Every structure is written in C-alpha cells, then in structure tokens.
Amino acid sequence: MSSVVSNAQLNKRIISVIIFTFFCYLSVGLPLAVLPGFVHNQLGYSSFLAGLIISIQYFATLVSRPQSGRLADMLGPKRVVMLGLICCGMSGVLSIAAMLVQTLPAISLLLLALGRVFLGVGESFTSTGSTLWGMNIVGPLQTARVISWNGVATYLAMAIGAPLGVLLNQGFGLAGFAMLIMAMALVGFWMASRKPAIKVSAASRVPFQQVFSRVWPFGLALGLGTIGFGVIATFITLYFASRDWSGAAFALTLFSLGFIAIRLIFSSYITRFGGLKVSLVSLLIECVGLLVIWQAPSPWLVDAGAFMTGAGFSLVFPALGVEAVKRVPQQSQGSALGTYSAFLDMGLGLTGPVAGLLIAHTEMQSVYLAAALVVLLAVAMLLRMLRPSQLAEQPEQ
Template identity: 75%
Template sequence: MSDAAALSNAQLNKRILSVIIFTFFCYLSVGLPLAVLPGFVHNQLGFSSFVAGLIISLQYFATLLSRPHSGRLADRYGPKRVVMMGLVCCGLSGVLSLGAALCSAVPLLSLALLALGRLFLGVGESFSSTGSTLWGMHLVGPLQTARVISWNGVATYFAMALGAPLGVLLNQGFGLSGFAGLVALMGMVGFWMASGKPAVSVTAGVRIPFHRVVSRVWLFGLALGFGTIGFGVISTFITLYFASRGWSGAAFALTLFSLGFVLVRLVCGRYITRFGGLTVALLSFVLECAGLLLIWQADSSALVDVGAFLTGAGFSLVFPALGVEAVRRVSPQDQGSALGTYSAFLDLGLGLTGPVAGLLIGHWGMQSVYLAAALMVLGAFLITLRLQQHGRRAAVQTLSR
C-alpha cells in the first residue's frame, strides 16, 4: 500500500500481524492433532503403527501438492480469498475429526473420516499460510518482504509449539472431540475475521507460465529443502538420540533449539534487508552446520544442548532470507506462485527427512543422521554461494552495458 513507507516499525508490525494471525490459527490446527492422532488410530481404532504414521503423513503430502496452486490462486483472485478458503478447509478438518470420534465404534469409517480430514488440513495449511504471507506483503510493500516472512515463521513455530501440548491436554479432558472442536471453531472464527478485512488489489499484468516460475526459484527452494533437514533431524530424532546415549534432558535441548530460532528471528530479521538475503543465508548455513557437527561429535548432553541452540539460531533466517531473493526473481503478479513453489521445498525436505534418516540409523547408528544433515546443509551453502556469484556476475554485466 502507498502509505507503508511512512509507517513506524510498530505500525508495520501491527499491520502484518493483523493477517499473520490466520497463519497462527492454521498452524495451531496443525499442531493440535500431532501428539493425539497416532495413539487414537493405534490404540482405540486398532490399526498398526504404520497406518497411524500414514494418517499423519497424508497432511504433509496434501500440503506439498497444493502449495504451488495456493500461490497461483492468490495471484489471480487475491490473497484474502485464498486465506478464507484455507480457513474453511482447516475448519472442515475439525468437523471430520469430530465425525471420526463419534464413529470410533466403526474403525474403518472413523479412519476414512480422519484421512479425509488430514487431506483438508493439508490444503488448508498451504492456502492459509501462503495467502497470509502474500496478504502481508501487499499490505506493507515489497521492501518489508523479509519482515512479513519472518513474522509468518514466528507465528508458525509458536503455534506448533503450543499446539502439541494443548492437544494432549484437550484429549485427556474430552477425548478426540476436544481438539477437533477447537480446530472447527478456529476455522469458523478465522473465516469471520478474514471476511471483515479489506481485500488488497491483485497486481495486473501478464503472468508467465508456471514452469518459468519454477525455473526461476527452484535453486532457492532446493537450498531451503537441504537446510530444512537440520531442523527435521533435531525435531524428530533428538529424543531418540538422548535415549541411545543414556542421557536425560532431550526436552531441554528442543527448548534451546526453539529459543535460538525465535531469538534470531526477532533480533536479526532486519539484517536480511540490510545485507541481502543470500549473505544472511550463507552465514545461517555456516551456523546451522556447526551446530549439527557439534551434536554429531558431542560426548555430553551439554554439548548437544549448545549444538541444538546453534542449529536453531542458524536455521532461523534461512526461510525468509532465501524467500526474499526467490520472490524478487519474478514480477509482482507472479509472486504468489513463486512463494508457493518455494515453500513446497520446505514441505518436501521435512517429508523426506523421516524415512531417509530412519534408513541411516538402521545402517550406521543414531549419530550418523546429524553428520548427514550437516553435509546437506553444506550442500545448501554451496548452492547459495553459486546463486550469489551468479547474481554478482549478472550485476557486473548489467553495469558494463
């Protein structure tokens, strides 16, 4: 919007948070079932652990497949509509989970309702998150893209961190219907709130074919996907790592990881605009790689704690730093498509981390996943370095003309 340049930091943040709250609703809906559904599917419905894991994974596959479409729709119809569609999908996932709780006496029907709900939640996640980010970018202008993406990340991880324990608490008091009812309620309230906000105008202009959008952002997405693996192996395997070494305190390591992530997001997010996204991403990958190598070679839980903090601090700015550069590669009318495509690589990285790391653990032991993750982050560093060098050569050629 034209008046964004005259706003103070507090006013900019207020404007961003007015739409990023829908990301919070979305990821709270994602976090609430995570610690509850596997037990319900395995213990109450009587299905195998594999089926329980598959039910959880359905959401991630739906998110991965719908990310690019969410951005394309936001470019065409505006981010407000896409956010509202996403919130409807999130709410429907809650309604279907309620139905699954009521039909638990018929396990196959209950499982089918849960699966359908997970698919709706995956679509709701991609639509709500991508739409909210693009909405915020339109509200405060392209110079504040890094700020918008950073706040979107804070809302995401805060909601996920809150969602899992809250879901367990609601499950203890009300069963599956406890978290399901809250998800349905947030979908309705979020839709009502979004409908009352003014829409932003969609940028006019000829949109390039989708495959050309992909060709311009895929290297940024690949670096993001590689860098995400460090986050994935800590969030998924750190408790098993502590148990394999006979240590206690895995929860504290996860807390330190989250603390490093949030602190760097809040304190250092402005450095992306000041020094450039690629420079910040390079430094972030160095820090993340150092943290993972420290965990790999740690001979005490204290060193793992330090490594977890460094990994969280390093990963913190990767998504916004590379994201800023990715959306700059396309015109404003294609930024939604670029953002959705770029974000899909994060989903892909997280989706592949579990099974690949599981194979590594089976062959080379628990510590091997942290060395492998560090090598993948090194790969992300090299990709980003190549992008930076290519950008400098292009700038020199432009100046010499």
Template identity: 75%
Template sequence: MSDVAVLSNSQLNKRILSVIIFTFFCYLSVGLPLAVLPGFVKNQLGFSAFIAGLIISLQYFATLLSRPQSGILADRLGPKRVVMLGLICCGMSGVLTILAALMSHSPMLSLGLLALGRLFLGVGESFSSTGSTLWGMNVVGPLQTARVISWNGVATYLAMAIGAPLGVMLNNWFGMSGFAGLIALMGIGGYLLASSKPAVSVSVGERTPFHRVFSRVWLYGMALGFGTIGFGVIATFITLYFASRDWSGAALALSVFSLGFVMVRLGFGRYITRFGGLKVSLGSFLLECLGLIIIWQADSAMVVGFGAFLTGCGFSLIFPALGVEAVKQVQRQDQGAALGTYSAFLDLGLGLTGPVAGLFISHWGMQSVYLAAAMMVLGAMLMTLRLHLRRSRQSQ
C-alpha cells in the same frame, strides 16, 4: 499502498500482524498434533515408526502439491479468499482427527481418517500461509517483503512452540479430542475474522507462464528444501528419539528449537536487507549444521536441547533470506506464484523427511537421521554458495 512511506515501524508491524495472525492460527493447528500423533500411531494403533513418519509427512506432501496453486489463486482471486479457504481446511482436519480418535478400536479406519485429516491440514497450511504472506505484502508494499516474510516466520514458529507442549497437555487432559477440538474451533474463528477484514486489490499485468516462474526460483527453493530437513527430523522424530533413550522433555526440545528460531528472527531479521539474503543464508546453514551434529552426538536430553536451540537459530533466517531473493526474480503480479513455488520446496523437504528418515532408523538407528540431516544442510550451503558466486560474476 500510498501511505506506507510515512508509516513508522510500529505502524508497519501492526498492519502486517493484522493479517499474519492467520498464519499463527494455521501453524498452531500444525503444532498441536506434532508431539502426539507419532506415539498414537505407533503405540495405540500398533503401526511402525515408518508409518508414523508417513502419517506426519502426508500433511507436507499435501502442502507441496497445493502450494503452487495457492500462490496462483492468490494472484488471481486475492489473498483474502485463499486464506479463508485455508482456514476451512484446517478446521476440517480437526474434525477428522476427532473421528480418528473415536475409531481407535479399528486401527485401519482410524489411520485412514487420520491420513485424510493430515491431507486437509496440508492444503489448509499452504492456502493460509501463502495467502497471509501475500496479503501482508500487499498492505505494506513490496519494499517491506523481508519484514512480512520475517513476521510470517515468527508467527509460524511461535505457534509451533506453543502448539507442541499445548497439544501434549490437552491430550493428557482430554485425549486427542482436546487438541483436535481446538483446531476445529480455530478454523471457524479464523474464517469469521478473515471475512470481516477488507480485501486488497489484485495486481494487474500479463502473467508469466508457470514454467518460467519455476525456472527462476527453483535453485533457491532447492536450497530451502535441503535446509528444512533439519527442522523436519526434529519435528517428526524427536519424541521417538527421546523415548528410545528413556528421556523426558521431547515437547520442550521442540519449544527450545522454536525459541531459538523466534529470537534470531526478531533480533537479526534486518540483516537480510543489510547484507543480502545469500550471505545471511550461508551463515544460517552453517549454524544449523552445527546444531544437528550436536544432537547426533548428544549423551543427555540437555545437550539435545542445546543442539535443537542452535538448529532453530540457524534455520530461522533461511526462509526469508532465500525468499526475498526468489521473489526478486519475477514481476509483482507473479509474486504469489513465485512465493508458492519457492515454499513448495520446503514442503518437499519435510515430506521426504518422514519416510526416508524412518528407513534410516530401521537400518542405522535413531541417531543416524541427525547426521544425515546435517549432511543435507551442508549440501544446501554449497548450493547457496553457488548462487552467491553466480551473482558476484554477474555484477562484475
């Protein structure tokens, strides 16, 4: 945009937030069921912890499969249309969840409806979040990429911090139809709001073949995927972990995680530009690993909360820090494809977390998943160190 250079920080943020609000709608829809669905599947429908984890992970697999396509469509059709499609899918997930609750007397049918709703939510997540991020990058220009991705993350985890306890509250008051109805309403309202905003022009230029885009960003994405597992085991299994220890406050632990995430993102996001994405990622992985080890060794709900807070602080800057570096590897007309491909590794990490962690729980107990997650985050730190060393050699 020609006037971006003269905008103040507050004006830039206002432009970004005008479209990042759709990410908030999307991830509030993601957060509302998180603390409720595992217990519903396990306790009311009578399925195992593995099936409960698989139902949660279906959303991430759907996001994984649709994420690259969402970026390609955003490059070609414009991010506004992709966001509108995503919000429709989010709303459909709410409708299907209501039907699943009504059919709880038939466990297999209810589980099938719930699974279908999770698939719709996964597609809605990829389209809404990727489209919103690219939309934001277009309204403020490529120099503000780190700012856009950072605000996108703030919207994501602020929504999830609100969503987890709000979902529990609505479930206690109205049953599953309470939070599922809110998801459906947000899909409709978000669609109408997005349709009223002006579209942005699509960048022209020869598109890079997808396999080349993939080859340029996959290492950044792999590190992101490994680092995401810490969030995955907290989001998916913290309620069952608390229940296994007869503790209360699982939803609060999710909120504390998100609080740490948002605080660091708002307070230290500028460090990505100052020190570089790879250096910031190295410190972030180390902090996330420490938080997970604390949860693994915790002997009280308060200690788990502290570990969740540190994990959120560590995880906070990983996506924008590595994302800025990944997007730099391609031309502007391919940024949507690069962002979608890079983000897909986040979904891969979350998708694998549910079933794999469920198997860990069956063999080694609930606490084992947090030690395993810490080891995976350590692996992500080693990958990032490799990228940093390679960058240093190239600059010599």
C-alpha cells in the same frame, strides 16, 4: 514520526494478517501428539498406519503449495486465506465424525485421513495467502519482515499446539482439539471477511514453468537447509534415549528459542546485507550446530548444538524467500512463494524415511553428520549463486 513508532505500526499491520497463520498452525499442532495414539490404541491399527495418518497432511501440503500461490495471484490472498480456514475447520468436523464412528475402525480411519487432507490444503492456502497478504499490505521492501513474522507465528503455534492438544484430549477426547480447530476457523474466517481485499493485478502472469525455473535454486537450497531442522525434530528424542539421557524435550525447546530469537532480533539484516549473504552465514551456523550434536559427549552440549542449529536455520527461509520472490513480477509472487515453500515441505517429508534408513545401518548420531554435510551442499550452492554471473537480480517483465 519516529522510526520506532513506524516499525511498531508496520508490525501491527503484518500481525493483523499473520494471525491467520497462527490459527492455521495451531490447528496443525493440536492433533500431532493425539492422533497416532487414537489410531493405534482406539482403532487398533499398526504404528505404521498411525504414522501414515500424520504424514498424509504433509503430502497434501506439498501437493497444494504451488496451487495456493497461483490462486492467491488470481483471486487475491484474502479469498485464499478464507478458503484455507474453511479447510482447517473441515478437518475438525471430520475428526469429530471419526470419533463418533470409532466402533467402525475402517470408516473412522478413512474420515481421519480425509481430515488430514483438508488440513494439509488448509495449511498451504492459509500460510501462503497470509504471507502474500502481508507483503501486499506493507510493500515489497518489507518482504523479509513479513516472512519472518510468519515463521514466528508458525513455530509459536506449533510449540503451543502439541501439549495443548494432549491436554484437551485427556479431558474431552478428540472432540477437545477438534472443537478448538473449528472455533478458530470460524473466528478467523469472520476476521478475514471484515478486512479489505487486496486488488488483484490484471497484468499477465509469468507461466508456471518460468516461475519454477527462477525459483528452484533458492527452493533447493532451502530444502537442503531444512534437513537440520528435520533430524532434530524427528530423531532428537531417540538420540537421547540411545544414550540413556533425559531431557530431549528441553533440546527441542532450545531449538525453538534460538529460532524465534534470531527471527525477532536479526530479520532486518536480510534487507541490510541481502538474502544470499544472510542465508550463507545462517547455514554455516546451522552446520556447526549439527556437528556439535554429532560429537556431543553430554546432554548439555546437545542442547547447545540444538540452540545453534535453530538459530542458524531461523533466517534461511525468509532470506532465500526474499531472493526467490523478487525474481518474478508482483502479479506472480504468490506462485513463486507457493513453489518456493514446497521445497521446505519436501525436505521435511524426505528427512524421516531417508534418515531412518541411515540409522538402520549406522549409529544414531550419524544422521547429524549426514545432515551437516547436506547443509554444506546448500552452502556450496549459495557460494555459486553469489558469483556476479549467476542469477539475474531483476525479474523479466
């Protein structure tokens, strides 16, 4: 059998479970551009509350990430994925309920908030469970490939979700995207139920405190590296507006294209050169991209910087993720993956308010210099990790 055929079969097996991540993040993307307008215009609440409704989901994801990993270790990833899909579906049900009682704004807002909590838990359960499921199907040597495909599914779904949600909202109101979320949850649940479960190891698991102590350096480096993505996703539109430029959406598109292209083309480099070295080079590229945006005198240079930042950030999550999960035994890898992923959620959650405070006291472009300096801090951490005396390679059994 040729290596090409072998790779194609591996990818097919991975995609057969990563499809649940796609369903999940399409469910996340669909309401993003719709709910703030509904809360502000239809329910009559402030812009602050409109933004808070969106943020509730991120907080729920952050809090439930470690638990999703522990449950995947105990119950198996299949059950956790199915639970996650149920939660995603419930967010659709609650969105429809909120639309039906919009003449009672307080109740409608409460239902939306509860739906966002369900969606946040669904995101952490489905994504973590799908990744661990894929890792178990194809084996530990393909961990980088599984995490890379998971990221491609995530960003592709998010890129499709926001504009599709707006389109469905224009035609059918909240029920448009909510019905699609419910349909994906039902189809995904049915698909997952038909797949064979992964046998759960009966071996004793590493206590959470020990998992955290082995994973946190990689998670912290990931969280610092995430800041570059956060300031582009959150503030690039305002940056263009502050200079009377048009085309901010194209910069976001180029960021996504750089991210996906590098994931598809170079993910094998993680296995070949090691996660620490790949993430080190990746963070340096991300840093350069942010500095280009900071000093860019024209929109096309901002576009180039956004593409470079996306390309640089692309392999950071899988590269450091590979290093994190191999620090624990297989029966605790779900817990390690969930804990590690929580640092990404934390980085994204802190970026908005912290960068917003910085913008209030300095110029808009200063957030890109600040983000570059934060990414350099992650580079310094990795240089320290690369020393032979740092961080043992093998997990304690």
